[in-house]
Amino acid sequence: MPLINLVFKNIFRHKLRTVLTVIGIAIAILAFGTIRTVIAMWYSGVEASSPNRLITRNAISLIFPLPIAYRNAITAVPGVSEVSYAQWFGGIYIDEKHSQFPQIAVDAATWFNVTPENRISEAEKAVFLRERNAAVVGVQIARRFGWKIGDSVRMRSMIFPGDWDFVVRGIYTGAQKSTDETLFFFQWQYLDEQLRKLEPWRAGNVGWYVVKIADPDRAASISGAIDHRFKNSLAETRTETEQAFVQGFISMSDTILIALRIISIVIIGVILAVLSNTMAMTARERLSEYAVFKTLGFEARHLVLLIAGESVLIALIGGAVGILMIGPTVDGFGAVMTSTVGAMFPIVGVSAVTRTVSLLMALGVGLAAAIFPAWRAATLRIVQGLRRVG
Amino acid sequence: MPAPLIEINEVYKSYRREHLEIPVLEKISLTVAAGEFLALMGPSGSGKTTLLNLIAGIDRPDRGTIRIGGIEIGSLGESDLARWRSRHIGFIFQLYNLIPVLTAVENVELPLLLTPLSKKQRREHAELALNVVGLSDRMRHYPRQLSGGQEQRVGIARAIVTDPTLLVADEPTGDLDKTSARDVMDLLSRLNKDFSKTIVMVTHDPRAAEQARTVRHLDKGTLI
Numbered sequence: 001m002p003l004i005n006l007v008f009k010n011i012f013r014h015k016l017r018t019v020l021t022v023i024g025i026a027i028a029i030l031a032f033g034t035i036r037t038v039i040a041m042w043y044s045g046v047e048a049s050s051p052n053r054l055i056t057r058n059a060i061s062l063i064f065p066l067p068i069a070y071r072n073a074i075t076a077v078p079g080v081s082e083v084s085y086a087q088w089f090g091g092i093y094i095d096e097k098h099s100q101f102p103q104i105a106v107d108a109a110t111w112f113n114v115t116p117e118n119r120i121s122e123a124e125k126a127v128f129l130r131e132r133n134a135a136v137v138g139v140q141i142a143r144r145f146g147w148k149i150g151d152s153v154r155m156r157s158m159i160f161p162g163d164w165d166f167v168v169r170g171i172y173t174g175a176q177k178s179t180d181e182t183l184f185f186f187q188w189q190y191l192d193e194q195l196r197k198l199e200p201w202r203a204g205n206v207g208w209y210v211v212k213i214a215d216p217d218r219a220a221s222i223s224g225a226i227d228h229r230f231k232n233s234l235a236e237t238r239t240e241t242e243q244a245f246v247q248g249f250i251s252m253s254d255t256i257l258i259a260l261r262i263i264s265i266v267i268i269g270v271i272l273a274v275l276s277n278t279m280a281m282t283a284r285e286r287l288s289e290y291a292v293f294k295t296l297g298f299e300a301r302h303l304v305l306l307i308a309g310e311s312v313l314i315a316l317i318g319g320a321v322g323i324l325m326i327g328p329t330v331d332g333f334g335a336v337m338t339s340t341v342g343a344m345f346p347i348v349g350v351s352a353v354t355r356t357v358s359l360l361m362a363l364g365v366g367l368a369a370a371i372f373p374a375w376r377a378a379t380l381r382i383v384q385g386l387r388r389v390g
Numbered sequence: 391m392p393a394p395l396i397e398i399n400e401v402y403k404s405y406r407r408e409h410l411e412i413p414v415l416e417k418i419s420l421t422v423a424a425g426e427f428l429a430l431m432g433p434s435g436s437g438k439t440t441l442l443n444l445i446a447g448i449d450r451p452d453r454g455t456i457r458i459g460g461i462e463i464g465s466l467g468e469s470d471l472a473r474w475r476s477r478h479i480g481f482i483f484q485l486y487n488l489i490p491v492l493t494a495v496e497n498v499e500l501p502l503l504l505t506p507l508s509k510k511q512r513r514e515h516a517e518l519a520l521n522v523v524g525l526s527d528r529m530r531h532y533p534r535q536l537s538g539g540q541e542q543r544v545g546i547a548r549a550i551v552t553d554p555t556l557l558v559a560d561e562p563t564g565d566l567d568k569t570s571a572r573d574v575m576d577l578l579s580r581l582n583k584d585f586s587k588t589i590v591m592v593t594h595d596p597r598a599a600e601q602a603r604t605v606r607h608l609d610k611g612t613l614i
């Protein structure tokens with residue numbers, strides 16, 4: 001029965017108090033890890049974006065479309081090497097309500113030329129081009145839903161009417177680690193054809209143009225030229241590099257990011273307070289016991305071990321529970337983000353660094369919360385401690 | 391005549407409360423021979439516990455010397471004093487002071503964690519000590535599953551398990567009914583007679599004091 005066993009027995013002395021403290025720490029570490037992951041997710045969007053791609057969108061807002069007729073005019077701007085376009089679909093996969101993924105209607109002929117980071121075989125590309133309702137999906141969602149080439153997928157949309165049937169004809173993989181492998185591409189032409197039948201006044205529009213340029217150094221002048229071309233037209237455009245476009249989201253939410261950072265610091269403070277309180281209560285109740293230990297010949301270091309061990313154990317249990325919950329929470333958050341903001345924020349998953357940092361936070365809080373009670377026990381005079389009962 | 395085990399020489403102890411210095415022990419001198427069973431009696435507040443704590447090395451005198459087994463314990467540093475206590479002192483508390491989350495045998499084993507004994511040896515020693523106090527059938531019981539008398543016997547087993555030079559007991563029967571008190575006193579006098587343990591015991595109970603070989607009285611901080 002070494003002293004460590006006593007640490008384990010001690011944490012069950014006030015079961016409710018321990019359980020509540022563990023829950024508190026778990027929630028806090030969950031929040032801490034989730035915030036870190038979300039921030040990482042945000043920035044990975046920037047990393048994944050290409051410097052030689054421009055995004056042209058409606059100058060008013062991303063939610064307003066641009067006419068398909070702009071395509072030729074953009075192609076004609078000097079310095080532009082290829083133009084593709086896309087439309088946000090806002091689909092809901094009927095079979096799986098809880099984990100959604102972004103769907104984008106794209107120009108089948110050009111899309112994979114302007115996004116080489118989405119790797120797909122030439123054969124699959126050819127089928128995608130040929131079949132109206134073909135879809136190319138990221139390897140991660142294919143794996144998640146067990147989709148194989150030839151599988152049918154039925155979806156509804158939050159934006160467009162009716163049921164939409166697709167057939168998986170291609171599975172792409174990311175060229176880089178930061179490439180989003182959870183996207184679902186299908187032919188913009190399919191979307192447009194259906195709209196002509198169902199809601200013709202909405203047809204002939206795209207969400208944004210993706211403009212490939214040969215020389216990234218000329219991005220600013222080409223962007224200016226494109227926007228100048230549509231000045232005073234019905235739908236004015238705003239063109240910027242993909243990087244700036246994604247960063248635009250970030251700087252728009254700079255305050256949010258700062259707030260998140262502050263919150264994650266506050267969270268650590270809060271669990272430190274919670275655990276410190278628990279440990280202080282514990283130590284106060286056990287002062288006479290510590291005096292008995294000292295009478296028996298135990299020394300300050302033994303008591304410090306006993307108290308710090310208990311504090312760290314509680315913190316690590318709470319931390320471990322919290323860390324296990326980060327993954328599912330981030331997935332949920334990612335699903336919400338992708339279905340509201342779009343495909344710009346790939347789900348990066350919980351990094352090993354985040355797990356480690358969260359665990360170290362828990363460890364640090366455990367140690368810090370033990371300082372005061374350990375000091376009290378270490379400096380306790382035996383006669384004083386014994387008097388508290390006798 | 392053997393050399394005395396305990397030699398207390400002109401010991402003073404006072405406590406400070408606010409700015410007042412309250413003398414508790416004044417010029418106490420006392421020798422106790424090895425194998426003695428000494429009872430300290432006296433009115434409440436006369437300084438019995440204070441004197442016992444000084445003998446047990448859990449408190450220090452303001453002046454004077456205390457030698458136990460030839461060692462002047464006042465000269466030991468905190469750490470050495472702790473080690474000295476674990477080797478030489480068995481302390482029996484009025485309120486037993488067992489660790490509630492440990493079973494009887496684990497409580498008794500506790501002081502042995504500071505010795506180089508193996509796990510198996512520790513367990514054997516602890517079981518032997520519980521045997522001596524007649525609680526072999528209560529090893530796996532937790533303190534709350536024991537009567538007061540049984541708890542105190544576990545406390546005594548914990549005090550004797552390291553085979554200390556000296557047993558000190560502060561009102562060991564103070565919280566017990568008559569029958570349990572008698573059992574505990576029988577046990578202490580058996581430890582004194584059969585195992586030649588030197589015992590210093592503080593008590594209010596004249597019946598308990600009867601079991602001792604010598605009774606000394608404290609009054610207002612002086613031995614009479």
Ligand SMILES: Nc1ncnc2c1ncn2[C@@H]1O[C@H](COP(=O)(O)OP(=O)(O)OP(=O)(O)O)[C@@H](O)[C@H]1O
Pocket residue numbers: 383384405406407414432433434435436437438439440441
């Ligand atoms: N830590 C302390 N701080 C201040 N005063 C103390 C302290 N310890 C003891 N005293 C005082 O010293 C005096 C003697 O106390 P002590 O506990 O030795 O008496 P006692 O003879 O054991 O009494 P009782 O029979 O009630 O246990 C008392 O007046 C007590 O108030």
Ligand SMILES: [Mg+2]
Pocket residue numbers: 438439440560
């Ligand atoms: Mg007393």
